[in-house]
Amino acid sequence: MVRDLVMPKLGLTMTEGVLAEWRVLPGQPFKTGDVLVVVETDKIASEVEADSDGVLIETTIPAGETVAVGTLIARWSADGSGAAPAPADGAAPPTVGTPAPPAKSGTTAGTRSGPPPAPVRDGERVLSTPLARRRAQALGVDLTTVTGSGPRGRIKMADVEAAAQRQASAPAAMPEPIRTPAADPIATPAGGRSKPSATQATIARRLTAAKRDVPHFYLAAEAEVSELMALRERLNADAEPGLPRISMTHLVLAAVGRALAATPDMDRVWDDATPGGEILSLGQGDIGMAVDTPRGLVAPVLRGGAHLPLDQLAREAAALTERARNGRLTGEDLQGGAITVSNAGMHNVTFMSSIINPGQSSILGVGSVRSVFRPDESGAPVLKRELGLVLSADHRLFDGVAALAFLNRIIAGLERPLRLLRAP
Known part of the structure; x- marks a missing residue:
């Protein structure tokens, strides 16, 4: 029997969380106690463990997305029925989520019907709601210049509309001053580079904000x-x-x-x-x-x-x-x-x-x-x-x-x- 995995509620005040990392891919089996997914809130990155043996059939939300508590994020079954084959070692993981619906009549082929992708600022994804991204695209607002009022600085539609009003009432822009060339990027050391864990990234982000704002x-x-x-x-x-x-x-x-x-x-x-x-x-x-x-x-x-x-x-x-x-x-x-x-x-x-x-x-x-x-x-x-x-x-x-x-x-x-x- 196929079962649903939903975004867990990890605290009394939690309403949403970020799917920081999938530890099990579609088609892969897991045992009781294995970590299925890492969920990040504004307080902690938590590892969500399996409470029984099974096989992951599909994930419906990709890593990096902000998801409300109770939202379906994956499906699994005890015997693996309905599961796609596990990816071979070194192969790219399968595309996560459901296929995009066909384009509506009159739209250009290949045009996205969903919200625009989240922009990137200083190498990090700008947190924003899908509705805010759509509204920003319609109003011509650059989300990398908007300060969000939501949890962890997430940009909401109201933030976009306020930015659009400021943009409309702002005086004509002066010619951009000559900028000093940016410093050369740091060369990769002999020891290489590595990504921080979800917990390390959470700690770094929160303490940086505290030192800056307090x-x-x-x-x-x-x-x-x-x-x-x-x-x-x-x-x-x-x-x-x-x-x-x-x-x-x-x-x-x-x-x-x-x-x-x-x-x-x-x-x-x-x-x-x-x-x-x-x-x-x-x-x-x-x-x-x-x-x-x-x-x-x-x-x-x-x-x-x-x-x-x-x-x-x-x-x-x-x-x-x-x-x-x-x-x-x-x-x-x-x-x-x-x-x-x-x-x-x-x-x-x-x-x-x-x-x-x-x-x-x-x-x-x-x-x-x-x-x-x-x-x-x-x-x-x-x-x-x-x-x-x-x-x-x-x-x-x-x-x-x-x-x-x-x-x-x-x-x-x-x-x-x-x-x-x-x-x-």
Whole structure:
């Protein structure tokens, strides 16, 4: 029996996704757990696995297209009935989708009856709806010059019509100035070139947009963590069954959570969805945590982290980390929160200035613990163990005074760690 494969809903807020890559071609068999297709949303690139054995009969949507949730994207069957032969090694994959309908009477042979192809800007496909492409063709609007208002900058018909109005009312164009010749393209190195994975491309696009669009400022300070490290050693020496191991990341998350609960104004984000922007107060105490995975760096969100006791925080953070490294995160795992903790202390770095995750308003970069001598009140050298911290903050929401007060609360929690054992 032939069955349908539809665009899955990978999160509560997901309405559409990009078919980033087909891993199985028509005619090829697959096993339970094999990755059929990679779906990219504005938060994550997810691998969609087969829940049973079968053979892919046809794909109805090509890679690179944006598709609404629930849309038919392929057909398959358990026994392969109706499937086309699998392509030979090295052969080009079969054309995806259904054939174009015959041209209507009066049209020139070979004219496309569907929407024009998506244009390319700086080597990347310009995201636009089929209706927007048709309208742009009719109005003579160059889509590479239009800024989209849809998800991930996707161009809608309204954007095209607004561009056409601006184009009609604009004064006559001046002669184009002489341009400096573009730099020679980078020669291919001996090691060759390779395409980024869907996850790497998603991370690159989102962080580039965040660095470009969010006005970052940075505050750096050290926390004296001798007591903190001694407390961690004592907690982990308790071998009672069921108690989680406590890491430095867990302690920093707890300190950030306590500071967030005490300064709820830091639990806000800037939303560009409406003209002029809006400030959203979240109030949930969610905290992102950067996790290094084989697929790249991701930042799942610890729900209600500001209100969790230390042991529970450690358990939930460990479970979230395991899901991230096994590639089991959902779109919902990556949504929400105003701040992320990025701990690079295990990699021998003193300070780290991090890029704010898209949709958030701050990120705390955590360095390595350093042993340094500092003078005491009488000027005598005293050995200290210091942790370097850098808070990156969104200047649209916070000024230096407010962000520094928040950072100092985090430092106070780390330097007086018994506070972290009390109920938040």
